[in-house]
Amino acid sequence: MNAEQRYQIFSRLRAANPNPTTELIYRTPFELLVAVMLSAQATDKSVNQATSGLFARAGTPEAILALGEDGLKAHIRTIGLFNTKARHILQTCALLIERHGGAVPCDRASLESLPGVGRKTANVILNTAFGEPTMAVDTHIFRVANRTGLAPGKTPLAVEQGLLDQIPDEFLHDAHHWLILHGRYVCTARTPRCTACLIADLCDYPDKSLTHRDPSSTTDHV
Incomplete structure (x- = not known):
């Protein structure tokens, strides 16, 4: 894929959706952090269902700590791995208060030092909460980058670095x-919707002739 193809891909994506954002519902950087921590191996819809009640009751580190482990689990038990996630969230809340005055830090090193926060989660926070041109490579981005030829790579970090190198600067903030x-709605895992894809003619995927059997499918597989 050449530079002109990449530019046209993101020009079309921008024209179709000028102001993209996360589908997670949040009001503050802290709520976004909690939501992203909960979203590992879970859908945004399921996270939003859980956090609607949680954030109405406890939307700060202090308030979540006051819930205690059992109180927090009562709100998030519908989400996979909720026991581990509850423990990490409580530990993170304590460290936010101890080290950052209860605020979410805006640098990668501090974010990644929090329990349950890895590079992908840190990238989401840096991009969505603080406007940094980062790339959080989840299964959707990993698949799209490899399938289209935008930034082929064998690991999420390789894909992240490739995308940051190859995407024109004017698109970097929203590219994530x-x-x-x-990837979630068009370039789906099992049967991509190539006939409905607005960048199909610019994509290197060789099997565009395959028809999409289930328009409602958003199964999250690489």
């Missing part, structure tokens, strides 16, 4: 969201 949404 465009690629996730494209």
Whole structure:
């Protein structure tokens, strides 16, 4: 894929969705952090269902700590791995208060030092909460980058670095969201919707003749 193809891909994605954002519902950087921590191996819809009640009751580190482990689990038990996630969230809340005055830090090293926060989660926070041009490579972005030829790579970090190197600067801030949404709803895992894809003619995927058997499928597989 050449530079002109990449530019046209993101020009079209921008024209179709000028102001993309996360589908997680949040009001503050802290709520976003909690939501992203809960979203590992879970859908945004399921996270939003859980956090609607949680954030109405406890939307700060202090308030979540006051819930205690059992109180927090009562709100998030519908989400996979909720025991581990509850423990990490409580530990993170304590460290936010101890080290950052209860605020979410805006640098990668501090974010990644929090329990349950890895590179992908840190990238989401840096991009969505603080406007940094980062790339959080989840299964959708990993798939789209490899399938289309935008930035082939064998690991999420290789894909992240490739995308940051190859995407024109004017698109970098929003590229993370465009690629996730494209992978979630169009370039789906098992049967991509190539006939409905607005960048199909620019994509290197060789099997565009395959028909999409289930338009409602958003199964999250690489």
